[in-house]
Amino acid sequence: MTTETRWLNAEQQVAWRAYLLGTARLMAKLDDDLRQFGIGINDYEILVRLSEAPDRRLRMADLADRLHQSRSRLTHTVGRLEAAELVRRTSCTSDKRGVWAELTEAGLTLLEQAAPTHVEGVRANLVDLADPDDFAAVGRVFDSVSEHIGQR
Amino acid sequence: MTTETRWLNAEQQVAWRAYLLGTARLMAKLDDDLRQFGIGINDYEILVRLSEAPDRRLRMADLADRLHQSRSRLTHTVGRLEAAELVRRTSCTSDKRGVWAELTEAGLTLLEQAAPTHVEGVRANLVDLADPDDFAAVGRVFDSVSEHIGQR
Numbered sequence: 001m002t003t004e005t006r007w008l009n010a011e012q013q014v015a016w017r018a019y020l021l022g023t024a025r026l027m028a029k030l031d032d033d034l035r036q037f038g039i040g041i042n043d044y045e046i047l048v049r050l051s052e053a054p055d056r057r058l059r060m061a062d063l064a065d066r067l068h069q070s071r072s073r074l075t076h077t078v079g080r081l082e083a084a085e086l087v088r089r090t091s092c093t094s095d096k097r098g099v100w101a102e103l104t105e106a107g108l109t110l111l112e113q114a115a116p117t118h119v120e121g122v123r124a125n126l127v128d129l130a131d132p133d134d135f136a137a138v139g140r141v142f143d144s145v146s147e148h149i150g151q152r
Numbered sequence: 153m154t155t156e157t158r159w160l161n162a163e164q165q166v167a168w169r170a171y172l173l174g175t176a177r178l179m180a181k182l183d184d185d186l187r188q189f190g191i192g193i194n195d196y197e198i199l200v201r202l203s204e205a206p207d208r209r210l211r212m213a214d215l216a217d218r219l220h221q222s223r224s225r226l227t228h229t230v231g232r233l234e235a236a237e238l239v240r241r242t243s244c245t246s247d248k249r250g251v252w253a254e255l256t257e258a259g260l261t262l263l264e265q266a267a268p269t270h271v272e273g274v275r276a277n278l279v280d281l282a283d284p285d286d287f288a289a290v291g292r293v294f295d296s297v298s299e300h301i302g303q304r
Contacts, residue, residue, distance in 0.1 A: 005268040012279055015291025020197070022294025023175060024220040025301040045172070068176035116157040127164055129296040137289035139167025142174025144281040149177040 026125055033121040037114040042067075043081060044118060046074075047111045050087065050103040057090075057102035086110055178277055185273040189266040194219075195233060196270060198226075199263045202239065202255040209242075209254035238262055 008016060030041045039047070049066050050056050058066070064074045078101050081087040086107035091099045103111075127135060160168060182193045191199070201218050202208050210218070216226045230253050233239040238259035243251045255263075279287060 005271060006275060007271055008274065008279065011291075012287065015287055015294075016274060016279070018291045018295040018298060021218075021220060022297035022301075026294075026297050028220060029301050066173075068173060068180060119157060119159055122160065122168060123158060125301055126293070126297055127160065127168070129300055130293040131289075134289040134293050135164065135167055137283075137286040138293050139163075139170045141278070141282040141286050141290050142167075142178075143170040145174035145178050145278055146170060148281055149174075149181050149277055 029125050030118065030121050033117055034114055037110060037117070038084065039081075039086075039110070039114065042069075042077060043086075044111075044114060046077065046081065046101075047086065047103060047107055050101060051108060051111055055102070056108070057100045060089075060099045060101055063101055081107070181277050182270065182273050185269055186266055189262060189269070190236065191233075191238075191262070191266065194229060195238075196263075196266060198229065198233065198253075199238065199255060199259055202253060203260060203263055207254070208260070209252045212241075212251045212253055215253055233259070 027041055030044075034040055034044055045067055046063065049063060050058060060071065060074060060078070063078075064071050067074070069077075078087055078089065082089055085104055088102050088104055089099050090102060130138070179193055182196075186192055186196055197219055198215065201215060202210060212223065212226060212230070215230075216223050219226070221229075230239055230241065234241055237256055240254050240256055241251050242254060282290070
């Protein structure tokens with residue numbers, strides 16, 4: 001395999017590493033911003049997805065797909081959010097398709113409180129830094145990535 | 153704060169979410185690709201950084217900066233890599249600046265074995281999917297992000 005490997009060229013290597021380091025720094029920053037609300041970026045994304053769903057609830061399996069997270073990781077996180085009373089889990093005996101996660105009133109309130117800080121962080125550390133055409137290119141690239149890899 | 157919040161417009165929101173989901177899927181895919189070598193994407197990045205350093209070693213603090221990871225997370229990961237004999241930790245009594253992590257021969261061999269699979273994954277799931285101009289834009293955007301957020 002080694003002899004056929006198509007290594008990245010210098011330019012691609014620079015862009016790939018910028019993406020890796022920039023993403024690590026951005027996620028850590030957005031995580032830090034949310035700490036004052038007692039949640040992290042991953043928790044925030046869960047609350048957002050639930051807030052947008054009908055009746056503010058989703059099956060755990062659907063939530064895992066939308067966030068592309070393993071079920072075990074999601075179960076752990078939702079357990080923590082449930083202990084904080086931001087989310088509640090319910091299961092319906094007539095529905096064999098499993099456990100639902102539902103946003104509580106407290107969860108919705110926290111999300112509304114945290115959202116302005118979060119969106120300002122996304123702007124200040126990403127969107128407002130980028131040329132609009134470049135940011136649109138980021139969207140195109142990761143849309144292709146998402147579609148190519150698809151749902152697990 | 154709420155009344156002044158500059159929410160993302162529809163286009164920005166779509167690009168931001170594509171980036172979040174695409175990144176989650178890409179990282180999970182690259183992680184899966186490396187499982188056959190007994191390591192994950194985060195371990196791989198550590199081995200790469202050490203392989204490029206003089207004498208194939210870095211201070212733990214420098215390694216944490218380069219990967220933008222917390223010291224506690226890095227300590228945990230390097231402990232695991234040390235147990236697998238891929239990395240060794242050394243401390244020098246004349247050097248007060250702490251503990252070094254050093255790539256072992258076994259670590260270098262594993263890295264050389266895993267690299268072709270990894271780079272093919274980066275190509276197939278990102279680089280080759282993107283228009284070259286778009287991929288260059290990704291590099292520019294995350295270079296700005298990195299620089300803006302800076303080292304912790």
